[in-house]
Amino acid sequence: QLQVVESGGGLVQAGASLRLSCAASEGSIRGYIIGWFRAAPGKEREFVATIDYNGVRIINQDSAKGRFTISRDNGAKIVYLQMNSLKPEDTAIYYCAGGTRSLSHRQGDYDYWGQGTQVTVSP
Numbered sequence: 001q002l003q004v005v006e007s008g009g010g011l012v013q014a015g016a017s018l019r020l021s022c023a024a025s026e027g028s029i030r031g032y033i034i035g036w037f038r039a040a041p042g043k044e045r046e047f048v049a050t051i052d053y054n055g056v057r058i059i060n061q062d063s064a065k066g067r068f069t070i071s072r073d074n075g076a077k078i079v080y081l082q083m084n085s086l087k088p089e090d091t092a093i094y095y096c097a098g099g100t101r102s103l104s105h106r107q108g109d110y111d112y113w114g115q116g117t118q119v120t121v122s123p
Contacts, residue, residue: 002027002098002112004034009117014088020081020117022096029072033099034079035110036070038092038119045095047105051079058105063090086121093118 003026008019022034035050049070051057057070069082079096094117097110104110 002029002032004029004096004098004112004114006094006096006114006117009094009119011120011122012086013122014086016086016121017082017084018086018119020083020094020096020119022079022081022114024077024098029077029079029098030074031100032112033101033103033110034072035097035099035104036079036081036094037097037107038090038094039116040089040092043092045107047107048094049081050103050105052103056103058103060105083119086119088121088123091119091121 005025007021033052036048037045039045049059051070051072067085072079096114098112099110101109
């Protein structure tokens with residue numbers, strides 16, 4: 001069974017960059033789609049980006065296009081979310097999750113969730 005853990009969150013100023021990492025603390029990410037989601041204060045959790053084992057990816061066109069990049073290092077067994085030009089509205093808890101279905105933006109298609117990492121962007 002897969003267990004994932006996120007890291008790399010923190011407090012930054014608007015315009016800065018952060019790179020989040022998602023690694024397997026138990027099991028392996030091999031064969032899994034790995035997605036990033038986020039939950040902002042007072043809002044429902046939303047899709048950010050996802051990637052399959054071969055590097056095919058989907059990005060949230062509204063919130064992440066042009067600023068966020070998802071990538072995968074299968075050798076190191078880590079999935080990254082590079083976030084550039086951060087805005088205060090990016091403030092949220094960021095979760096990574098693993099799924100065994102086809103590439104998807106739907107939360108219900110992911111079975112294994114991490115505890116999240118906090119990203120706070122100050123004005």
